[in-house]
Amino acid sequence: MNVLEHLLVCAAEESGEVGQAAHKALRFGLDDHNPKTLRTNRSEIVAEVNDLLGTLELIQEQGIELPGLFDREAIESKKARVLAWMNHAKANGTLQR
Numbered sequence: 001m002n003v004l005e006h007l008l009v010c011a012a013e014e015s016g017e018v019g020q021a022a023h024k025a026l027r028f029g030l031d032d033h034n035p036k037t038l039r040t041n042r043s044e045i046v047a048e049v050n051d052l053l054g055t056l057e058l059i060q061e062q063g064i065e066l067p068g069l070f071d072r073e074a075i076e077s078k079k080a081r082v083l084a085w086m087n088h089a090k091a092n093g094t095l096q097r
Contacts, residue, residue: 003062018048022045
């Protein structure tokens, strides 16, 4: 395994950890905390996202360009698509508020 492959594995793991933190927040609430660490689920999500971003920066430092990373236009486009699907879910009665 070379350095890039190792970093890609790390990025995949960090992505999974972001998902795991989000699932715990859904199960127990954003402000619930881990009794072992006393960190809230909210702070765990932030920490895991930062870990993922750090790993992505290391990938870029290996000379692998990740076009579109932190691309404000692409981010705004994704937000618009998510909001449109949320409206669809509200219209279907599967999303409240």
